Amino acid sequence: MxxxxxxxxxxxxxxxxxxxxxxxxxxxxxxxxxxxxxxxxxxxKRYDRDxxxxxxxxxxxxxxxxxxxxxxxxxxxxxxxxxxxxxxxxxxxxxxxxxxxxxxxxxxxxxxxxxxxxxxxxxxxxxxxxxxxxxxxxxxxxxxxxxxxxxxxxxxxxxxxxxxxxxxxxxxxxxxxxxxxxxxxxxxxxxxxxxxxxxxxxxxxxxxxxxxxxxxxxxxxxxxxxxxxxxxxxxQMDVDTPAAGMVTSVSWRGRTAAVEEADISIALHAAQTAEAAYNSQDQQGSTDAFDAVLLAWQDAVDATRKAIDERQAEGVSNADQKMQNLHMTWTMVNYAMICWRVGRNRVMISNIMTPKKNKKGGEVVSEEVSSKKIGHLKEEIALYDAILQSLDQISHLPGVAADETFTAELNAKASYFRALRTSSIAASHVLLNNLRNALALYARASQYITSALPHLPSAPSDPSHAGLSVPPTSAQELQQLLTGQVARYRALVEMEQMAAKAGEQQGTVLDRLNEWPEKVDFEKGIVQWPPRVQPVPVKPVFLDIAWNFIEYPGAEARAEQEQERETQHKRGGSLLGRLWGR
Known part of the structure; x- marks a missing residue:
């Protein structure tokens, strides 16, 4: 029915x-x-109840x-x-x-x-x-x-x-x-x-x-x-195993808070179970694998928020120990959920950056058109914006602002993701042939990552917080990459400026090294490639010395001709030349 x-x-x-x-x-x-x-x-015509x-x-x-x-x-x-x-x-x-x-x-x-x-x-x-x-x-x-x-x-x-x-x-x-x-x-x-x-x-x-x-x-x-x-x-305690019992306490930044609300305890246990199921999966790079974990942590957040609202409605002071435990639990569950959300966004970014593969399993050789590349970069930038918004939410959680060390780590991670976001914007300007903008953005990204390196934690983070983990080696690789990009596009911008001042010139730059640099025309090329076939002097000093000792074919005929020319010149000289013995 x-x-x-x-x-x-x-x-x-x-x-x-x-x-x-x-x-x-x-x-x-x-x-x-x-x-x-x-x-x-x-x-x-008339309503009758009976x-x-x-x-x-x-x-x-x-x-x-x-x-x-x-x-x-x-x-x-x-x-x-x-x-x-x-x-x-x-x-x-x-x-x-x-x-x-x-x-x-x-x-x-x-x-x-x-x-x-x-x-x-x-x-x-x-x-x-x-x-x-x-x-x-x-x-x-x-x-x-x-x-x-x-x-x-x-x-x-x-x-x-x-x-x-x-x-x-x-x-x-x-x-x-x-x-x-x-x-x-x-x-x-x-x-x-x-x-x-x-x-x-x-x-x-x-x-x-x-x-x-x-x-x-x-x-x-x-x-x-x-x-x-x-x-x-x-x-429920008779049905479940002891390991699946109620979560009695949570830890946050070296401090422990008791969990007294049954709904929060059950939600925390469900979140831990979802995390264990995720870690046991083979395909952890799939975004769908994050959904169950995110849903479980969202339930824990909702249960904690509900408990806090009920205590506040009862007029419980924030100085009360139970209320402080709830606030610490609220910070912990929100941070864990944000870490998993950031991890999901990072997986989506890596999937966008990964080259597509054809039906046979090999990478596609053909290059994407610029409009499609710009579309992918827009998706990456939107995901980086979402990550930065999540980091901003962490800074507003109870107890975070008072922890200077943790705040410095958050700022360093935010600078790391800002560097990635800025580099993606710079890549889009490169596709649009705005080299000056690209140089400025790469320089700004390099500043972000340079300021983040000293404050990034070197110790591995908790498995629940792996989504927000930034290894120092990854940050150093990004710094080296951005340093190279800054040098490269600084040279390209300089060449573009020099080419704008150049006039009509012939030949490549290699052929005009003796000219003033402002007159260099890069549009005609720096070098000739492939190079043209040209005569090249071989052993010039040796051949100059050997000239006097080698009898070349036809050398005698050329010597006789030179003697005749000299004789005729002496005979046909001018009056002053004859007077002076010339």
């Missing part, structure tokens, strides 16, 4: 389009449609729509009560309004228990799951009525039944509808009732629900629950 799924989906549908009054009207229209289909519509047909087990066995009819009638009363409560939140609730709210809750729970009575017969052909769902639904409505009357113990009994039934059903079906019911209404109500009854804070919600479950009043429900889950009413 899927009773829980039916009324939960109807509530979501009705509240999505409006408030509780709109949901009430939707239930009214839906009731009219089902009554007309089943032949139960009131044909008289004329309504009584639903029996035979009706349910014949058509399951009769079950929906009872649920919608109950939901209509529930929506009316919730609408009146929403109106009373802004104004003071009068006695008449509160009485009407209780009356509507009472009618809703009576209709729901009537459904339980009809299903709990062999003629209805209902399964044990249907009976359990109807019982949990009716118990939650009964708990709301007792809650409104401030009968805290009766409310705990009713909500205890609903909580136990929904927990067992979720364990067998894994349907998220049951967890939504637990988180939305049942568990917050149990916690508030326990607060009103001044129950020990060390008791968690599951323990309270088991203790206040009325086993004597509903033996059939107990039998059905134990059939589905033999450990449904067993103490």
């Amino acid at each position: 899927d009773i829980t799924d039916f009324f939960y989906s109807k509530r979501q549908e009705g509240l999505l389009v409006g408030d509780y009054n709109a949901y009430r009207q939707m239930c009214k229209r839906r009731l009219a449609t089902i009554r007309k289909r089943l032949g139960l519509a009131n044909t008289k 004329a309504q047909a009584v639903i029996t087990t035979e009706h349910i066995a014949k058509d399951k729509s009769h079950v929906q009819l009872l649920i919608l009638r109950s939901e209509r009363s529930w929506a009316h009560a919730m609408f009146l409560k929403s109106l009373s939140e802004d104004t003071a609730t009068t006695g008449a309004t509160r009485k009407q709210i209780v009356s509507r809750f009472n009618k809703a729970q009576k209709l729901a228990f009537e459904l339980v009575r009809l299903l709990d017969t062999p003629e209805s052909t209902a399964t044990s799951k249907d009976i359990l769902e109807a019982t949990a639904y009716a118990s939650s409505l009964k708990g709301l009525e007792a809650f409104e009357l401030k009968h805290w113990e009766d409310a705990l009994k009713a909500f205890g039944v609903a909580r136990t039934v929904y927990t067992v059903l979720y364990g067998t079906t894994k349907s998220e509808v049951f967890t939504e019911q637990l988180q939305a209404t049942v568990e917050p109500s149990i916690r508030y009732c326990a607060y009103q009854l001044q129950l020990p804070r060390g008791m968690d919600v599951a323990t309270i629900a088991r203790q206040y479950f009325p086993k004597d009043e509903s033996p059939k429900i107990v039998e059905a629950l134990e059939k589905l889950d033999p450990q449904a009413f067993a103490d």
Whole structure:
């Protein structure tokens, strides 16, 4: 029959389009449609309460729509009560309004228990799951009525039944509808009732629900629950192993804080279990592997925040030892969650920087276009921004600002990630051919990493904080890389400036080394590559000496020609030359 799924989906549908009054009207229209289909519509012009047909087990066995009819009638009363409560939140609730709210809750729970009575017969052909769902639904409505009357113990009994039934059903079906019911209404109500009854804070919600479950009043429900889950009413400490017990204390920066809240203890144990499961996985580089750990630590953060809010509502001073323990626990769980979040972001950055591989497993040889590279760099910069925001959140946690050593480490790690972020921005300017901007950004990144190196811790961090760990060797490698990039782009910028002043020149720079540097034209190249074939002098001194001793072919003919030219020159000299003996 899927009773829980039916009324939960109807509530979501009705509240999505409006408030509780709109949901009430939707239930009214839906009731009219089902009554007309089943032949139960009131044909008289005037409404007659006694004329309504009584639903029996035979009706349910014949058509399951009769079950929906009872649920919608109950939901209509529930929506009316919730609408009146929403109106009373802004104004003071009068006695008449509160009485009407209780009356509507009472009618809703009576209709729901009537459904339980009809299903709990062999003629209805209902399964044990249907009976359990109807019982949990009716118990939650009964708990709301007792809650409104401030009968805290009766409310705990009713909500205890609903909580136990929904927990067992979720364990067998894994349907998220049951967890939504637990988180939305049942568990917050149990916690508030326990607060009103001044129950020990060390008791968690599951323990309270088991203790206040009325086993004597509903033996059939107990039998059905134990059939589905033999450990449904067993103490958690008897079921689990000693290692899976409650976390009694946490450590932070050499100090220890006691954990007294049961919800925080359970959430911390769940987070430690998730971390152990992550460390045992083979593919730790996948971002999906971080989800379970992050969810577990988020639950621990929520449980700690809830405990702090409750203490503050009670007027407990921050100087109280229990409040200080809660603040230390708050700092520890937030820092652990942020470390895992940063680790996930770093894995995503490494996946972006890793070259893609083809279907055969080899790296892609073809280069990406500049627009695609810039898009990847934008993704990296956004992730680095998220990391820096997370580091800023750590600095606002209680007790962090007073720890100078830890603050210096955080600032050093922030400078390290700023250096990486700035270098990514510089790489994008390189792709856009803005060499001056790239040089300035690389120089700024080099300043960041230089200031971070002296304050980075050399000792390995806790496994829970590995996501925020920065080894000194990685920082030194980054410093060397940035130093090289600064030198490279300083040279490129200088060449660009010299090329801007250069005129029309011929040849490469190597051929014009004797010219003034401002006239150098780098666009024609620095050297000729591949080099041209040119004559090169070989052993010039040796060949000059050997010239006088080697008889080259045709040397005699050339000597005779030179003698004739000299003789003719002497004969054909000028008058002054002959006078002077020339």
